[in-house]
Amino acid sequence: MEAESSLSPLPFFFRKIEPLGRVVITNLCGSHAFVNSIDDVDNIINGNCDIIKSELKEELRAKSIVASEDEYSMRAAMVGSKFASILNSNIVAPSLFLVVPTLRCDHNCHYCQVSRAPISKKGVDLQTESISKIIDIIHAIPNTDIKIEFQGGEPLLAFSYIKEFIIKAEERLSDRRVEFVICSALGPISNKIIEWISEHNIIISTSLDGPAEVHVENRPAIDFGSYENTVNQIANIQSTLGKDKIGCLTTITKKSLSYPREIVKEYFQIGLEGVFIRPLSPFGFASQTWTNIGYSSEEYFKFYKSALDFIIDLNDERLFVEESALIHLRKIFRATEIGFMDLKSPSGYLMGAMVFNYDGNVFGSDEARMLWESTKAEELVLGSIDSDVIDLLTNNNAIELLSDTIICTSPGCDECAYQPFCGADPLYHLATQGDHIGDKSKSFFCQLEQLTFDHLFTLYQSSDRAKKVFDKWLSR
Amino acid sequence: MQRKIIFLKLGYSEEVIRKSLYWLPEGCHWEFSDTSDEWCVTMCSGDRVESYVSDLNRRINDFKLREILDKKTKNLRVRLIQSALSRVADGS
Numbered sequence: 209m210e211a212e213s214s215l216s217p218l219p220f221f222f223r224k225i226e227p228l229g230r231v232v233i234t235n236l237c238g239s240h241a242f243v244n245s246i247d248d249v250d251n252i253i254n255g256n257c258d259i260i261k262s263e264l265k266e267e268l269r270a271k272s273i274v275a276s277e278d279e280y281s282m283r284a285a286m287v288g289s290k291f292a293s294i295l296n297s298n299i300v301a302p303s304l305f306l307v308v309p310t311l312r313c314d315h316n317c318h319y320c321q322v323s324r325a326p327i328s329k330k331g332v333d334l335q336t337e338s339i340s341k342i343i344d345i346i347h348a349i350p351n352t353d354i355k356i357e358f359q360g361g362e363p364l365l366a367f368s369y370i371k372e373f374i375i376k377a378e379e380r381l382s383d384r385r386v387e388f389v390i391c392s393a394l395g396p397i398s399n400k401i402i403e404w405i406s407e408h409n410i411i412i413s414t415s416l417d418g419p420a421e422v423h424v425e426n427r428p429a430i431d432f433g434s435y436e437n438t439v440n441q442i443a444n445i446q447s448t449l450g451k452d453k454i455g456c457l458t459t460i461t462k463k464s465l466s467y468p469r470e471i472v473k474e475y476f477q478i479g480l481e482g483v484f485i486r487p488l489s490p491f492g493f494a495s496q497t498w499t500n501i502g503y504s505s506e507e508y509f510k511f512y513k514s515a516l517d518f519i520i521d522l523n524d525e526r527l528f529v530e531e532s533a534l535i536h537l538r539k540i541f542r543a544t545e546i547g548f549m550d551l552k553s554p555s556g557y558l559m560g561a562m563v564f565n566y567d568g569n570v571f572g573s574d575e576a577r578m579l580w581e582s583t584k585a586e587e588l589v590l591g592s593i594d595s596d597v598i599d600l601l602t603n604n605n606a607i608e609l610l611s612d613t614i615i616c617t618s619p620g621c622d623e624c625a626y627q628p629f630c631g632a633d634p635l636y637h638l639a640t641q642g643d644h645i646g647d648k649s650k651s652f653f654c655q656l657e658q659l660t661f662d663h664l665f666t667l668y669q670s671s672d673r674a675k676k677v678f679d680k681w682l683s684r
Numbered sequence: 685m686q687r688k689i690i691f692l693k694l695g696y697s698e699e700v701i702r703k704s705l706y707w708l709p710e711g712c713h714w715e716f717s718d719t720s721d722e723w724c725v726t727m728c729s730g731d732r733v734e735s736y737v738s739d740l741n742r743r744i745n746d747f748k749l750r751e752i753l754d755k756k757t758k759n760l761r762v763r764l765i766q767s768a769l770s771r772v773a774d775g776s
Contacts, residue, residue, distance in 0.1 A: 216756070217753060217756055217757055218757060218760070219753075219757040219758070219760055219761035219764065220753070220757075222746075222749075222750075224742075224746070236761070236764060236765070246745065246746065246749070249749055250749060253749055253752050253753045253756070254752070284760055284764065287764060288763075288764040288767055288768060291764060291765070291768050292767070292768035292771045292772065295768050295769070295772055296771070296772050299772055614769070616765055617765065620706075623703075623750055649706050649707050649708075649710075650710060
């Protein structure tokens with residue numbers, strides 16, 4: 209029998225997943241494999257692959273983590289080519305356009321990340337003259353599938369603006385596939401508004417923070433019961449527009465941490481297809497109230513694990529998805545998956561989204577406008593609705609920021625095993641550490657991503673039940 | 685409680701020690717110094733000092749392996765990244 213030529217390592221990253229007791233190996237193009245111990249990694253690095261089981265050796269070879277001498281260049285070229293295509297797929301013109309018709313709001317959420325304005329405040333609404341200018345900018349960006357999302361404040365307080373915008377956009381963007389989303393806390397919604405919405409391709413996105421005692425504490429309304437109104441209106445929209453026309457997400461505060469099952473049950477009981485659990489973001493009022501409503505990454509993750517366990521149980525009854533987990537699973541199993549702004553390299557800033565603020569300023573992400581609202585730092589502004597689209601897309605500050613967000617070269621990320629699945633969040637690090645690259649060892653974002661990937665890998669590798677549920681979600 | 689840990693310079697680079705210290709948890713307090721032949725880490729973190737020492741040793745082992753891997757593959761990794769970036773810049 210001919211002796212097999214020895215195997216040498218191609219560039220790879222590794223990390224011991226403590227709860228799993230195994231080591232995950234990844235490479236630039238997003239392949240991953242597991243070995244039993246750091247000693248196995250040692251053997252791979254030092255060319256002692258002979259003592260590794262042949263099945264594993266074949267897997268490492270097939271995934272271009274090791275290669276024999278005669279195929280080394282070919283495998284390196286394959287990794288390079290796939291890595292380039294992943295990078296390329298993240299560098300795209302914006303297809304998500306956020307319009308902020310007003311900063312006024314009828315809620316008093318303690319964690320309001322946009323620093324809302326009082327309901328009667330003047331000068332915080334977009335004027336109708338802005339509509340054509342914004343649509344012209346969107347039209348000049350040649351994406352066929354686009355999403356236009358109305359954010360606030362409470363955008364329904366400016367419903368006449370939204371109506372006029374959508375009617376004009378439907379006409380001017382008739383050559384594109386456009387999905388409209390209104391992100392509303394559902395205070396000002398009425399049957400008349402719902403009727404108008406039913407005639408257009410509009411989805412409603414709202415926030416439900418769990419059972420009454422959590423929702424009311426997190427999201428009090430100014431002069432009505434926020435919990436009753438939210439659940440009643442969700443039911444109303446589900447029955448008149450259809451269940452697929454409303455999506456909800458929940459923001460976790462310190463108060464929420466004691467209610468993982470109750471929050472999940474709330475979503476399950478009202479017939480939603482899943483829940484999107486997200487931590488607080490340190491922008492706007494949340495940055496001022498963090499001491500009262502914030503938590504450590506470990507505290508949040510204890511909550512998240514408990515909620516996810518319960519969600520996996522609920523899948524015995526029907527398909528019920530935790531969207532944040534699904535986003536991470538897609539990144540692990542589909543390397544070219546894009547879409548979620550926080551997990552992009554280079555970052556999703558401007559590469560995916562553009563925000564038109566109530567004052568006519570244009571930003572590269574929702575977080576940028578949130579941070580601008582509390583800092584007024586001019587370098588966060590790409591331009592205005594009067595700017596030329598090329599000037600917006602080639603803004604010097606944005607390009608400089610983006611060039612530092614390719615995580616395979618970013619300090620603290622460049623040796624991380626999760627870099628092929630993770631992303632840079634420059635605005636988060638700018639807000640929390642005053643520097644867009646950030647000290648990753650002290651970053652809540654980084655700690656949370658590591659905990660999340662560790663946990664999902666652990667569940668996928670060690671629990672047949674969780675694996676079946678995750679596979680079902682992935683094939684949805 | 686304090687613990688002094690010595691690493692021979694012949695066995696470990698400064699980069700390996702510093703990267704390992706960088707990733708220690710926030711509550712862990714340490715001091716770093718050196719002599720002509722040794723790196724010296726002093727851990728001063730009360731009751732948890734033993735667990736931090738074991739954490740540090742694990743990280744040093746990992747970063748030492750990464751250093752060996754880097755010696756073998758870093759040039760290739762940099763070439764692959766540079767080539768991908770230039771392809772993106774060229775639009776090819």
